[in-house]
Amino acid sequence: MKNIYPKTNQFQHDSVHNTPSPHMGPQTTHAAAPSNYQTIKTIFHALGFGISGFILLTMFAIFISNPTEAATEIPQVSINLDDVDSGQLLLRSENVISLALLLTTDVKVTVAGTVSRTTVSQRFINTGATWAEGVYAFPVGENAAVDSLKMRIGDRFIEGQIKEKKAAKIAYETAKSEGKKASLIEQRKPNLFTNTIANIGPGEIVTVQIEFQSKISPRDGFWEMRIPLVSAPQFMPQPILQHVNFGSKGFANTASNETLDQKRDIKIPVHDELINPVDISIDLKPGFTLGSLESQFHPVNIQEVSQGQYKIGLNGPVSSDRDFVLRWTANNKDVETSLFKETAQGVDHLLLTITPPFEVNTTQTPPREIIFVQDISGSMSGEPLRQSKLGLEMALQRLKPTDKFNLVFFDDNYFSYAVDPVSATAAEKAKAIKLVRSMQSRGGTQMYPAISYALSNFSYKTTAMKQLIFLTDGAVSSENSLFSLISNSLGTARLFTIGIGSAPNSYFMSRAAEIGRGSHLHIGKTSEISEKMNKLFLKIENPAVTDLKLTLPEGFDAEYYPSPLPDLYVGDPVSISIRGQNPTGVATLNGKIGSQDWTVKVPLEQAAETVGIAKVWARDKIANLERSLIAQSGNDQSQENVDIELLRTALSYGMVSRLSSLVALDVTPSRPTTSRLIQSKLPTAIPHGWDKSQFEFKRQDILSPKLQKIQPPTARLYKASLSSDSTTYNLPQTAMNWRNKAFLALLSLLLSTALLWISRKPAYA
Amino acid sequence: MHRVALRTLAYTVMAAGLILLARASEVPLKALAGQFLLRDVWKQTLTSGNELKPWASADFKVTGELTIPRLGLSQIVLDRASGEAMSWSIGAVSSDPNTTNAIILAGHRDTHMKFMAKLRIGDLVNFQASDASIKTYKIIKSMVLETPQLNVEDSFAKASQIILTTCWPFNGTQQGPERYILIGQQV
Numbered sequence: 001m002k003n004i005y006p007k008t009n010q011f012q013h014d015s016v017h018n019t020p021s022p023h024m025g026p027q028t029t030h031a032a033a034p035s036n037y038q039t040i041k042t043i044f045h046a047l048g049f050g051i052s053g054f055i056l057l058t059m060f061a062i063f064i065s066n067p068t069e070a071a072t073e074i075p076q077v078s079i080n081l082d083d084v085d086s087g088q089l090l091l092r093s094e095n096v097i098s099l100a101l102l103l104t105t106d107v108k109v110t111v112a113g114t115v116s117r118t119t120v121s122q123r124f125i126n127t128g129a130t131w132a133e134g135v136y137a138f139p140v141g142e143n144a145a146v147d148s149l150k151m152r153i154g155d156r157f158i159e160g161q162i163k164e165k166k167a168a169k170i171a172y173e174t175a176k177s178e179g180k181k182a183s184l185i186e187q188r189k190p191n192l193f194t195n196t197i198a199n200i201g202p203g204e205i206v207t208v209q210i211e212f213q214s215k216i217s218p219r220d221g222f223w224e225m226r227i228p229l230v231s232a233p234q235f236m237p238q239p240i241l242q243h244v245n246f247g248s249k250g251f252a253n254t255a256s257n258e259t260l261d262q263k264r265d266i267k268i269p270v271h272d273e274l275i276n277p278v279d280i281s282i283d284l285k286p287g288f289t290l291g292s293l294e295s296q297f298h299p300v301n302i303q304e305v306s307q308g309q310y311k312i313g314l315n316g317p318v319s320s321d322r323d324f325v326l327r328w329t330a331n332n333k334d335v336e337t338s339l340f341k342e343t344a345q346g347v348d349h350l351l352l353t354i355t356p357p358f359e360v361n362t363t364q365t366p367p368r369e370i371i372f373v374q375d376i377s378g379s380m381s382g383e384p385l386r387q388s389k390l391g392l393e394m395a396l397q398r399l400k401p402t403d404k405f406n407l408v409f410f411d412d413n414y415f416s417y418a419v420d421p422v423s424a425t426a427a428e429k430a431k432a433i434k435l436v437r438s439m440q441s442r443g444g445t446q447m448y449p450a451i452s453y454a455l456s457n458f459s460y461k462t463t464a465m466k467q468l469i470f471l472t473d474g475a476v477s478s479e480n481s482l483f484s485l486i487s488n489s490l491g492t493a494r495l496f497t498i499g500i501g502s503a504p505n506s507y508f509m510s511r512a513a514e515i516g517r518g519s520h521l522h523i524g525k526t527s528e529i530s531e532k533m534n535k536l537f538l539k540i541e542n543p544a545v546t547d548l549k550l551t552l553p554e555g556f557d558a559e560y561y562p563s564p565l566p567d568l569y570v571g572d573p574v575s576i577s578i579r580g581q582n583p584t585g586v587a588t589l590n591g592k593i594g595s596q597d598w599t600v601k602v603p604l605e606q607a608a609e610t611v612g613i614a615k616v617w618a619r620d621k622i623a624n625l626e627r628s629l630i631a632q633s634g635n636d637q638s639q640e641n642v643d644i645e646l647l648r649t650a651l652s653y654g655m656v657s658r659l660s661s662l663v664a665l666d667v668t669p670s671r672p673t674t675s676r677l678i679q680s681k682l683p684t685a686i687p688h689g690w691d692k693s694q695f696e697f698k699r700q701d702i703l704s705p706k707l708q709k710i711q712p713p714t715a716r717l718y719k720a721s722l723s724s725d726s727t728t729y730n731l732p733q734t735a736m737n738w739r740n741k742a743f744l745a746l747l748s749l750l751l752s753t754a755l756l757w758i759s760r761k762p763a764y765a
Numbered sequence: 766m767h768r769v770a771l772r773t774l775a776y777t778v779m780a781a782g783l784i785l786l787a788r789a790s791e792v793p794l795k796a797l798a799g800q801f802l803l804r805d806v807w808k809q810t811l812t813s814g815n816e817l818k819p820w821a822s823a824d825f826k827v828t829g830e831l832t833i834p835r836l837g838l839s840q841i842v843l844d845r846a847s848g849e850a851m852s853w854s855i856g857a858v859s860s861d862p863n864t865t866n867a868i869i870l871a872g873h874r875d876t877h878m879k880f881m882a883k884l885r886i887g888d889l890v891n892f893q894a895s896d897a898s899i900k901t902y903k904i905i906k907s908m909v910l911e912t913p914q915l916n917v918e919d920s921f922a923k924a925s926q927i928i929l930t931t932c933w934p935f936n937g938t939q940q941g942p943e944r945y946i947l948i949g950q951q952v
Binding site: 377378379381382411412442443444445474730731732733734735737738739740741742744745746747748749751752753755756758759761 | 767768771772774775776777778779781782783785786788789790791792793818821822823824825845846847848849850851856858871872873874875876878910913915930931932937938939940941944
């Protein structure tokens with residue numbers, strides 16, 4: 001009964017009032033409306049409201065559904081090879097990645113002048129309960145080359161041998177499929193060396209020893225050597241377990257940290273217990289009289305073994321909780337020269353390092369004429385253009401009134417700020433900055449006409465330093481014609497190239513900069529563009545030495561690199577690697593500081609013997625060959641010849657390169673197979689020539705009682721599938737979400753209709 | 766007075782709505798019209814053998830054609846996956862023949878790569894390169910990446926594969942890091 005009353009009430013209510021209402025029902029009862037026009041109008045309004053109501057409801061539903069979707073997303077921690085900033089062993093078993101527990105680290109470094117040779121020995125244990133595949137990663141720093149690898153996994157011994165890359169891969173794949181332990185080093189990123197290890201058993205101890213060579217360059221008068229130690233996993237009863245979704249192969253994926261909740265249960269190590277103990281010893285031959293020598297974060301013992309040779313060591317092992325940094329300076333900040341020698345394969349190798357005068361008379365810095373060539377093509381749109389505009393603006397602001405500048409923008413066409421370079425007065429700078437800010441991106445990438453114009457835009461009468469800054473993100477199409485353009489019309493100018501993003505133009509850009517006798521800067525992350533541009537501009541404000549030439553004494557026939565020699569900037573030393581038979585006599589290095597001549601005479605007999613110099617030469621030669629490949633693009637025959645020469649150099653000097661890699665094969669001393677049971681109880685035999693202090697140990701001596709519970713494997717598992725060499729592609733954003741926009745547009749149209757309807761003239765006015 | 770203010774507001778909202786509508790419809794219109802324009806250039810490419818820019822101000826070239834016989838559709842492929850190129854058609858993420866032989870393509874989930882939702886394992890996909898050679902691939906695997914980084918083993922890439930990528934989820938309303946991947950093996 002109760003139901004009926006409201007219904008009738010409603011009906012009565014509606015029929016009493018004749019005013020239109022948003023309800024559908026009553027309106028149809030308006031049969032007696034004054035005219036047909038009114039009826040139609042009412043129906044339209046009603047329909048409009050019906051539709052808008054429906055759309056509003058749908059939209060409401062969509063907006064409700066979105067937040068719930070977002071809420072189910074679990075915040076995830078990512079584990080990535082790019083994040084590795086100290087020596088680590090990443091283990092993968094099924095879909096779980098864990099960091100192997102680091103037991104000890106031992107680092108030995110020999111520094112001679114600008115070259116350092118580092119031996120890192122690290123011991124890990126697989127604390128997981130299953131067989132795992134591992135990737136050993138060590139950030140060796142830029143300009144470093146790993147050339148030796150020794151490993152012990154359980155009771156197997158593995159040693160690296162340099163092979164041609166194709167052969168190396170096959171050897172690794174074969175060893176892996178046969179279930180043998182194998183490992184492969186290849187260049188992945190310039191500063192991170194990774195090494196894949198197949199078949200690591202539960203409880204097995206992995207000892208890895210790598211040796212690498214790197215260059216040490218002084219910065220602001222300081223020489224610095226850093227050993228990355230900081231982020232090793234801490235001593236915990238359980239390793240950090242991370243669940244990973246292998247969306248693709250490799251490690252570039254997300255993971256969620258499982259131990260977060262257990263953190264409270266983990267005992268904090270006792271005060272005197274070492275966390276991942278590390279021992280470091282350094283043999284330092286700076287090649288000049290030391291001004292100061294200090295360890296930044298660790299107390300050390302410094303001992304002068306002989307004149308110009310120092311031994312630096314820790315007072316026993318320390319916890320691996322911060323990077324080790326050693327810094328030294330020269331007593332005399334002016335011209336410093338060092339010369340080292342190594343005889344390898346019956347030939348002498350020399351490394352000559354010269355630091356130009358540190359104190360350049362800044363009041364005499366010559367004025368500059370600088371032309372910026374900026375890419376504004378369609379592909380630069382968004383962040384790249386915004387950031388490079390910022391960088392350009394900062395560069396303009398730094399110019400002195402005595403400097404001259406011009407700006408050239410290009411897409412398919414080009415245009416310049418001024419006809420000829422103008423003086424960098426405050427007014428001109430402000431005007432130019434305004435123009436820079438107004439730039440929009442569009443069109444294609446035609447760089448030849450722009451570069452050609454810019455090169456001929458310098459006023460050749462002036463003695464000013466001429467610098468051309470070329471910024472692009474585009475792929476280069478006509479490399480050879482550009483190379484010849486640059487070398488023909490460069491004159492006394494210097495070309496600096498800035499490459500942005502992942503466009504495959506790095507080789508062209510660096511080679512162009514080399515022909516242009518400047519330098520190349522590659523910026524991968526768009527967020528770093530303006531910052532890195534600014535650094536480059538700061539540096540090129542003060543070139544120290546230009547027009548460098550090396551003259552070797554007569555009768556000493558030698559090959560030297562880099563060739564041609566680069567310009568030097570304040571604080572940069574030049575290192576020249578020379579290879580030849582019996583160096584005697586005096587070599588002369590000529591250059592110009594501003595307009596003054598600068599000469600250094602080097603008696604070659606006075607070289608100090610040091611290991612590693614031959615490898616430096618080989619590395620410099622390989623780098624030079626790689627660059628010359630670009631100049632010969634288009635000529636397959638000469639490119640093949642360069643490749644043959646490169647591979648020959650890499651193999652004879654034992655270098656990892658584009659064509660050669662270090663493949664590690666089983667070198668376990670063989671035992672009689674008949675008495676395996678008895679043999680396994682004998683102490684493990686160490687291969688000849690291996691460092692016993694690192695590779696010979698008893699399990700119980702190096703493991704804490706807690707870890708000894710983990711049993712080493714008794715059976716071998718033959719399964720491995722970890723990727724060894726991969727390329728990462730950044731996939732673009734591929735959603736335009738035009739539907740959202742269209743939806744919003746329709747909604748606002750409806751809203752406006754509704755507003756119009758509300759504000760209509762009363763029907764019966 | 767009140768009514769006048771309301772009307773002004775109404776017209777303002779309407780104008781905003783129209784502008785927004787025009788901007789939103791640019792995407793599907795470009796996508797539709799683009800194919801007609803690009804198809805002409807593609808025919809020229811096939812006869813001449815040179816990759817061409819579709820129009821003078823474009824910062825990309827036409828490099829191939831992707832055909833899916835089962836769905837009866839085809840899309841022109843451009844030589845780069847920049848935002849500009851992808852507003853017109855599918856773009857190639859990797860067009861550098863030195864790093865890999867795998868073809869990696871990317872397109873918008875709501876325009877050119879919408880068809881990926883309908884592709885199934887076992888479907889055949891044809892790719893015609895600018896030298897007119899046609900390769901047929903069979904879709905063998907699908908997956909979703911949580912981050913927009915695709916790690917491809919070099920040895921894997923050398924084995925002649927095609928990788929189609931687009932944003933995930935298909936009916937998503939926001940831009941996100943997830944990507945949907947289909948891998949095709951040459952048959």
